[in-house]
Amino acid sequence: xxxxxxxxxxxxxxxxxxxxxxxxxxxxxxxxxxxxxxxxxxxxxxxxxxxxxxxxxxxxxxxxxxxxxxxxxxxxxxxxxxxxxxxxxxxxxxxxxxxxxxxxxxxxxxxxxxxxxxxxxxxxxxxxxxxxxxxxxxxxxxxxxxxxxxxxxxxxxxxx
Numbered sequence: 703x704x705x706x707x708x709x710x711x712x713x714x715x716x717x718x719x720x721x722x723x724x725x726x727x728x729x730x731x732x733x734x735x736x737x738x739x740x741x742x743x744x745x746x747x748x749x750x751x752x753x754x755x756x757x758x759x760x761x762x763x764x765x766x767x768x769x770x771x772x773x774x775x776x777x778x779x780x781x782x783x784x785x786x787x788x789x790x791x792x793x794x795x796x797x798x799x800x801x802x803x804x805x806x807x808x809x810x811x812x813x814x815x816x817x818x819x820x821x822x823x824x825x826x827x828x829x830x831x832x833x834x835x836x837x838x839x840x841x842x843x844x845x846x847x848x849x850x851x852x853x854x855x856x857x858x859x860x861x862x
Contacts, residue, residue: 707744707799708736709792710769711810718811718835719853726859727809732833733767735851736807744799745769748788752776793818800826808847809833813840820846833857 710729719727733745747764751757751773761771774788789812800806800822808815811834819830823846832839832847836854844850851857 703741704739704804705743705802706737706740706805706807707796707803708733708742708746708769708807709744709796709799709809710747711788711792711808711812712747712749713788714810714812715834715853718838719858722835722837723854723858727853728857728859729764729767729769731856732809735857736831736833737768740805742768743803744795746772746795748772748774748792750774750776750788789814796822797826800828803828805829805831805848807831807833811835811839811843813843816840816842816846819843823848 715727719725745768747769749761749771764771772788772791774791792810792815796806796808796818806822806828808819808830810832819832822828822830829848830846831849831851832843833851833853834843836844836852
């Protein structure tokens, strides 16, 4: 059975689906599509911890689906800007997970991951599927992936 590792850049997916579609990503449908006929080796959702109850409920839903949750604290800088970035953590885990996976699924449209995807494909000989909102995804990331799946239609939760 094909072994898959799944990595989700929660902030990127949240903001891109919200901006383009004004709704949320359907993690249940995503899980079904990403894992169909595969054995899940790793599944991690990388998020920023703001410490509110609604966020904790969302994290519990992700855990119930099958994700491990990795959190970083939300940092508000003195100048009013905010910091909350998982790029290095996702990269380190992806390189580690690629050693024991046939396919790596990355849910993010962040173009910074194009070099990572290329390295995993050509040095580790692992397929990389990228799920992202096409309109807000770097072309270099789409081109680097073995397969790109556009977040639309069934991957979206219908607005209330």
